[in-house]
Amino acid sequence: MGYEGPLQKKKINSLLGCHNLRFIRFKYLIEGLFLISMGEAPAFFADNLLGDIPKEVDSKSKGNETAITVGSKIYVIDGVDHESGSTIGVRILDKSSREWINPIVLGTKPKSSKHHSAVLLNDDCVLVVRGNSTSSECFWFLEVGTPFVREHEKTLGNEVVAWSKGVLGNVEKPIVISGPSGVGKGTLISELMKEFPSMFGFSVSHTTRAPREKEQDGIHYHFTDRNVMEREIKDGKFLEFASVHGNLYGTSVEAVEVVADAGKRCILDIDVQGARSVRASALDAIFIFISPPSFEELEKRLRARATETEEQIQKRLRNARAELEQGKSSGLFDHILVNDDLETCYEKLKSILCLREGVKSARDTFPELVDLSIEHPVSKIDQKLLINCTAAEHETTSNNMYALDLSLRKGGAPGRTRGLNMYAINPLTDDVNGDNRLSLHHTS
Numbered sequence: 001m002g003y004e005g006p007l008q009k010k011k012i013n014s015l016l017g018c019h020n021l022r023f024i025r026f027k028y029l030i031e032g033l034f035l036i037s038m039g040e041a042p043a044f045f046a047d048n049l050l051g052d053i054p055k056e057v058d059s060k061s062k063g064n065e066t067a068i069t070v071g072s073k074i075y076v077i078d079g080v081d082h083e084s085g086s087t088i089g090v091r092i093l094d095k096s097s098r099e100w101i102n103p104i105v106l107g108t109k110p111k112s113s114k115h116h117s118a119v120l121l122n123d124d125c126v127l128v129v130r131g132n133s134t135s136s137e138c139f140w141f142l143e144v145g146t147p148f149v150r151e152h153e154k155t156l157g158n159e160v161v162a163w164s165k166g167v168l169g170n171v172e173k174p175i176v177i178s179g180p181s182g183v184g185k186g187t188l189i190s191e192l193m194k195e196f197p198s199m200f201g202f203s204v205s206h207t208t209r210a211p212r213e214k215e216q217d218g219i220h221y222h223f224t225d226r227n228v229m230e231r232e233i234k235d236g237k238f239l240e241f242a243s244v245h246g247n248l249y250g251t252s253v254e255a256v257e258v259v260a261d262a263g264k265r266c267i268l269d270i271d272v273q274g275a276r277s278v279r280a281s282a283l284d285a286i287f288i289f290i291s292p293p294s295f296e297e298l299e300k301r302l303r304a305r306a307t308e309t310e311e312q313i314q315k316r317l318r319n320a321r322a323e324l325e326q327g328k329s330s331g332l333f334d335h336i337l338v339n340d341d342l343e344t345c346y347e348k349l350k351s352i353l354c355l356r357e358g359v360k361s362a363r364d365t366f367p368e369l370v371d372l373s374i375e376h377p378v379s380k381i382d383q384k385l386l387i388n389c390t391a392a393e394h395e396t397t398s399n400n401m402y403a404l405d406l407s408l409r410k411g412g413a414p415g416r417t418r419g420l421n422m423y424a425i426n427p428l429t430d431d432v433n434g435d436n437r438l439s440l441h442h443t444s
């Protein structure tokens with residue numbers, strides 16, 4: 001079904017809330033179908049049909065630009081920032097004075113993009129979808145009037161906009177696993193990561209201890225010099241750190257962010273001092289203490305692992321006594337698990353984390369590569385965006401239509417915007433329900 005009437009065209013443009021100046025011509029095959037069935041006012045009524053956009057925008061447009069009107073201002077988002085060349089640029093046109101403003105741009109800017117699409121959300125934030133990008137680099141929020149932006153406008157005395165990277169996946173609380181050396185923390189974590197590779201990500205700590213034979217830098221630890229690590233601690237790069245068995249160990253803020261950016265749940269393997277620091281931090285986590293069935297068994301495991309000298313083993317065992325005391329009695333931990341039989345302990349760990357065999361991460365349904373359809377890339381309905389794209393690797397539907405659900409969106413500048421969910425939909429079946437409003441259902 002196609003529809004090209006002027007009223008419908010206006011409504012579609014309004015709904016999109018933007019003008020892609022280059023690709024302004026739409027075929028309304030799918031949008032038309034949705035819009036006709038919507039029966040409700042779109043969240044954003046644009047007063048900015050192409051004809052209404054002041055000439056300045058047109059004349060200033062350099063190819064891949066998108067203009068969005070918010071109140072008395074038009075935000076022009078340029079796929080290539082003509083100053084930096086490597087990022088997406090933003091300029092503002094004041095509609096009344098017809099003057100161009102170069103705002104102060106806060107946050108990490110998205111990399112330049114050959115084509116993109118933009119949609120206004122809640123009058124204070126623009127969602128920019130980058131074409132031909134991985135799903136982790138695809139969604140960016142340009143905050144134009146949020147409290148964060150307003151606050152900085154006051155202090156900086158200038159027009160401000162702020163970028164916040166959108167992260168797919170409803171990332172759950174990180175998991176802190178502690179316990180004495182040799183109890184089996186690493187073994188349990190490896191099992192989890194093996195069984196649920198797309199769900200969990202390991203927080204790679206920094207340490208000043210020397211690597212063991214099979215340990216790789218950047219995978220098991222970031223092996224580092226004490227001087228460097230001490231300086232980085234001073235610079236505030238660490239969420240927590242502690243002196244453990246004579247060496248410095250620490251979790252950098254980045255180590256946890258990287259996992260969350262990948263849409264995975266972060267697992268931290270840290271000692272009890274570190275767990276206490278994390279508890280006192282802003283990171284809301286689940287704390288699990290692993291205890292050995294007996295001290296003798298702990299010693300047996302440490303010796304059997306054969307990774308430490310006798311002197312180091314003695315030191316670790318001495319520290320283990322104190323750790324066991326603190327772990328069991330401090331009230332710091334939400335769960336205490338005895339690692340006697342490995343399989344039994346692993347099953348208990350999974351039940352604490354509410355895991356079943358074959359459970360997939362919501363992320364498994366995301367397209368690997370998001371490539372926007374130029375003709376009708378993005379439209380918005382309530383808290384859902386319909387994205388028409390080419391999904392190179394996961395061809396879950398023949399039409400490549402995806403829904404991006406923003407209803408659980410949280411965070412924002414200066415940090416990431418999290419809680420985005422994306423799934424494939426079939427526009428021919430997942431559309432209208434009884435009250436004539438669009439409802440979307442998962443097709444995967």
Ligand SMILES: Nc1ncnc2c1ncn2[C@@H]1O[C@H](COP(=O)(O)OP(=O)(O)OP(=O)(O)O)[C@@H](O)[C@H]1O
Nearest residue numbers: 180181182183184185186187301305339340341342
């Ligand atoms: N339930 C178990 N029964 C017997 N051996 C076990 C069990 N769990 C782990 N092990 C073994 O105990 C040794 C120590 O385990 P692991 O390295 O996982 O301990 P860890 O708590 O991570 O130690 P560290 O804190 O020093 O890194 C390993 O050789 C491992 O194979």
Ligand SMILES: Nc1nc2c(ncn2[C@@H]2O[C@H](COP(=O)(O)O)[C@@H](O)[C@H]2O)c(=O)[nH]1
Nearest residue numbers: 181205241242244249250251269270271274
């Ligand atoms: N406080 C922190 N403790 C950490 C961190 N990374 C590891 N650890 C703990 O150190 C001991 C010894 O580990 P090993 O690899 O040398 O055997 C162990 O209890 C780990 O849990 C960290 O970032 N912070």
